[in-house]
Amino acid sequence: MRKLSLIFFLFLIAQQVINACELCKENQPKALADITHGAGPSGTIDYIITWSAIIIVGLTLFYSVKYLLRPEKRDPDHIKNIVTHEYFR
Incomplete structure (x- = not known):
């Protein structure tokens, strides 16, 4: 607890520090008014880059x-299956 x-x-505490x-x-802009510091997006290209x-x-x-969680390789010795071995649970 x-x-x-x-x-x-x-x-x-982090929420108070990172607010603008x-x-x-x-x-x-209104959408980012309380989220970020600095100049913010200046045009459509900035929004396209951000959303991309x-x-x-x-x-x-x-x-x-x-x-x-579900590797496609079913071979028990495959490197992806290392996280599913008993000693990692």
């Missing part, structure tokens, strides 16, 4: 978890 409380407290300051809130990166990272995360 103590560990959970510490994680919650650190998460709460008042000046940055004014200079950001989000999609690539999301797909990478999905497939890495998918193939980690």
Whole structure:
């Protein structure tokens, strides 16, 4: 329980630190007003780059978890199966 409380407290503190300051809130578009510091996206190309990166990272995360949990190779000695051995559980 103590560990959970510490994680919650650190998460709460981190939220306050990463929120944008008042000046940055004014200079950001409405969608990003309280999220980020700095100049923010300046045009359509910036949004295309950002959303492309989000999609690539999301797909990478999905497939890495998918193939980690259920590797396609069924050979018990295959390197992908190292995480499913008894001593790693």
